[in-house]
Amino acid sequence: MMSYQKFARDVGFIGIVQILTSLSSFFLLPIITKTLGAYDYGLWAQINITVSLISSLALMGLSMSFVRFLSSETDQNKIQEAVYSILFFVTVSGFLASFILYIFAEPLATFGFKDPEATYFVQAGSLLILVSVVESISLFYFRIFRQIEKYSYFTFFETFGKLLIILILLKMGYGLIGVIAATLIVQGIIFLITLIIIISQIGFIIPRFTYIREYLQFSLPLTPNSLIRWVTESSDRYMVTYFLGLGSVGVYSAACSVGNLIQFFVSPLQLILFPELSKLFDHNKMDEVRIYMSHSLRYFLIIAIPAVFGLSALAKPLLSVLTTQDFISGWFVIPIIALAGLMAGIFQIFVNTMFLIKETKPATYINIVAAVTNVLLNLILIPIPSIGILGAAFSTLVSYCLMAAFCVHISLKHFKLDFYYLDIAKSILSSMAMYFFVSSFTISGILELFEAAGVGTIVYLIAMFLIGGFTDHEVSLMKKYLFRSKVNPSTK
Structure with a gap:
């Protein structure tokens, strides 16, 4: 069984990769927005959310079955059968989904995007569905079998590969079609490489689909969740497009791409947490399940809370530096x-x-409540001229608050977790100190932006240290990795 130290190291390793990929997003955002403008960027955002919806439906929840049933599996034959049956299944479903989007591209562009001329781009983007689903399953293999470094390297390559090829194709004058082509090229290459590695590790067989019925029985009830979660996460873009136009959805999407950086902090945790929890649960180690979840919640919050304050303090400078004047109105x-x-x-x-x-x-009921709330609030708030895209953001916040509250309530019936309220309070106080300090910076360029972010991080860490927000072991680890000092054995 994975030790908690190894769990923390793996999360830290992926976290570093996520930070680097986040930085690439900072560079990618200005490249696309300053080249395409608000209208074409809004069109790209619409294609992206459409592909994400259809891809999640084409997966039919099988990625979660992949994780749940194989995390503790050691039988080579079962692993082979599961990997290739699921991979083949989603290849067929992904191809069919791509074909359907291609066929219905014109009505979608006309009625969904309110721009018939977008048909060509929607047709090109339809191919993204197929590569997305097969790449997703192939990457899940490395997540499930704890090959975290490989998974992280592929994530790193995908992000920076897209950045490089998009930059090249935009410089060559290919515009939005270049962005789509770059995404297809990079994800296709990653799938081929991962497939070769998987075959080298477990061999290749023609699947007999022995367990696919069991996997689908688990995953199909989760499939509506994908649609419902999409409604909560992305349907507001369609409503912004309908009421305000593609230009406004471009502004809104650019702001969301910055605000959503918070979710990068939970993704490396979740990538490792669920497979590990599945193994612990299957071995009836409930106390360890509780410990892992409690510590994961604490570490997420003491990182995410200052990130929220930091992004709030730097919101306007971020859009000013990373985009054009057309996008700055979305900073709020x-x-x-x-x-x-x-x-x-x-x-x-x-x-x-x-x-x-x-x-x-x-989980389905929770998602339904959140989705209905999100749609109703969007329909009420977005059309109001003085609110507009602010209403879309507020609707998203209310929906996620409901999801978190209901989910915590249900979860606590099964596992009594430690919430570390005092540590969270200290994190909020330290974040407030950082916010007021960073807000005093005058920022006009990318270097000043990184300088403010770096200084803000230091202020937060110092404040947390002074008020005792870190444990002795955490302090010793920071000394070890930041100052290369030896860890005091007594603090382990």
Whole structure:
């Protein structure tokens, strides 16, 4: 069984990769927005959310079955059968989904995007569905079998590969079609490389689909969740497009791409947490399940809370530096979306309970309540001229607050977790100190932006240290890795 130290190291390793990929997002955002403008960027955002919806439906929840049933599996034959049956299944479903989007591209562009000329781009983007689903399953293999370094390297390559090829194709004048082509090229290459590695590790067989019925029985009830979660996370873009136009959705999407950086902090945790929890649960180690979830929640919050404050303090300078004047009006969306991201992270940690006990219906009901709330609030708020995209952001925040609250309530019926309220309070106080300090910076360039972020991080760490927000062991680890000093054995 994985030790907690190894668990923390793996999360830290992926966390570093996520930080680097986040930095690439900072560079990618100005490249696309300053080249395409608000209108074309809004079109790209619409294609992206459409592909994400259809891809999640094409997966039919099988990625979660992959994790749940194989995390503790050691039988080579079962592993082979599961990997290739699921991979083949989603290849077929992904191809069919791509074909359907291609066929219905014109009505979608006309009625969904309100721009018939977008048909060509929607047709090109339809191919993203197929590569997305097969790449997703192939990457899940490395997550499940704890090959975290390989998983992280592929994530790193995908992000920076897209950055490089998009930059090249945009410089060559290919515009939005270049962005789509770059995404297809990079994800296709990653799938081929991962497939070669998988075959080298477990061999290759023609699947007989022996267990696919069992996997689908677990995963199909989760499939509506994908649609419902999409409604909560992304349907507001369609409503912004309908009421305000593609230009406004471009502004809103750019702001959301910054605010959503908060979710990067939970993704490396969740990548390792659920497979490990599944193994512990299957071996009836409930106390360890509780410890892992409690510590994961604490570490997420003491990182995400200052991130919310930091993004709020730097919201306007971020858009000013990374985009053009057309996008700056959306800066007030960033703090709201960042806080919504924190709520989403809490939900992601606690929803593991429902997957562990294989009771997925409550998760569906929670998602339905959040989705209905989100749609109703969007329909009410977005059309109001004085509110507009601010209403879309507020609707998202309310939805995620409901999801987190309901999920925590249900989860605590099965596992009594430690919430570390005092540490969270100290994190909030330290974050407030950082916020006021960073807000005093005058920022006009990318270097000043990174300088403010770096100084803000230092202020937060110092404040947390002074008020005792870190344990002795955490302090010793920071000394070890930041100052290369030896860890005091007594603090272990």
